[in-house]
Amino acid sequence: MLKLLATIASKPSGALGLGLTLFHLALALLAPWIAPFDPTAQNADTILLAPNASHLMGTDTLGRDVFSRVVYGGRLAIAVTFTAAVIATLWGGFAGIFFGTVGGRVDEYAMRVVDAFLSMPWLLFLLLIISIGGAGPLTIIPTLGFFYGVAVLRVVRGAAMQLAARDFVTAAKARGEALWPILSREMFPNLSDILLVEGAMRWSWMLLAFSSLSFLGFGATPPTPDWGLMVAQERGLLSTAPWGVFWPCLTLSSLIIGINLLADAVGKALGLDRATAVAV
């Protein structure tokens, strides 16, 4: 693990990715100690102040401290998308290994359904589900987890198919091992690298998706401090008070870029090339 981190940090893009990701995680964890003000406290006397000594990033339309809101603003998004990324990687990874190992008819029919799922615009589906189940994390986490899991399944299944043709798997089958020991002892340890990189990559795309949902008004609900929501709320005053929009945009983008660079660097350090992989 330490060796992996050293390899990642040895390249500038990997070091930047690792640094940005750790920085944002630390910011989210330590938010109560870093933020000078309550991120939801409204104050009629401090509406739309330009950045100054006590309000480093100014204040918003309701007089709330932008710096405090920016510090808190990643918490919900990170928690929601991380949970969803773990769900997606677990179920997509397991199903992918299973279908890749089993092969045959079962695999063929399952892939038809997977392809059908991959060929629908999932954001529209998410919006449909939100319009039925209501906005909020309890709708968004399972939906994101499910849809991104389908994409994980596709990638992992391809890798598992190649692995299943190798001699040591054939040997295990010849020994008469049952399906489960083959999946858990022969297949999984050799695919965990791919799962790790896939999971990290999906996490960054999910952050993009969740913040877009928040921006549209279907993710975080006011008064929760959330970057996507902050941009949506303060956007009307872009010409007079750009600080309310600028900082959440910057932090959100830097987190997504950071995780993306990190996932790329982990993949390269583990010898997996993602250059041709498509973000689905």
Next chain:
Amino acid sequence: MPSLILRRFGFAAFTIGFVSIVMFAAVEALPGNVCTSFLQRFAQGPRLERCIEQQGLERPAMVRYGDWVAGAVQGDFGYSLKKRKPINELIWERFRNTALLGGLAALLAIPFAIFLGIAAGVRRDRSLDLSLSGAAMLAMTIPEFVTATALIYVFAIVLQWFPAVTIVSPGAGFMQMLPNIVLPVLVLSAVLVAHIMRMMRASVIDVMASDYVQMARLKGVPERQIIWKHVVPNAMIPALNVIALTVAWLLAGVVVVEKVFNYPGLGTLMIQAIFDRDLPLVQAIALIFSVIYVGVNLAADLAALALDPRLRRKGH
């Protein structure tokens, strides 16, 4: 060959059927029904009865699904709860606007991206490639609403070249739309260019390493000719599928971009319908988007089939 084409059409039909069933079933699975979800606490007495009668909810689900699909095929998507109008009256102008936006973005982005991808792939790991790949990474990871906000700040507020939000009267012609459409098209194009360029680059690098390109070099074929005659046509085939996949991105992105610019397209209509809990309208728009998406994928499949004789052999 004809059977292959038929199979692609068959899969497209299967996908649309599957999507429509999932979308219909998702609404059926909700507690209550379309009317109670729309009326909320007013869902009682004559109002509820009228709504149930108007939506035909007293019939069994199978019959309603059949009617919904049969209607959709003929361009009749049912009745909007909030706007109290047939849905097809609401969507066609919106559809035209969204098609204009998406079509212009695709028309602009695809050739540009292919060209950039070739340039980057041919000069792999040199400064041009590195800067293009870096820019593509940024365009892919930064959310559309952030890119849009940045463009609005620069071009609408500081420079005041284009309007920040779309202001057109319904039924506006193309020339009236044009200044309003520049910024949204730019935002969508940026994402498209990034994805397609990356794929084209990877594909070009792949082909450059192949034996036949090596052979052409050994024969002394000029580099320019190698690139345009041997590399580019072969690199195009895998890129086609990504172009189709990126259209999915475009469709998802269009919702966000339309919202940022308050553009009168299907995306903003869908968001409004979700806020109004107008499920028939949401379903109709989601179905239209899905059909477009599947259609584009089908077109890419058929184009790949036409370009690559290897795909036409048995076993594919």
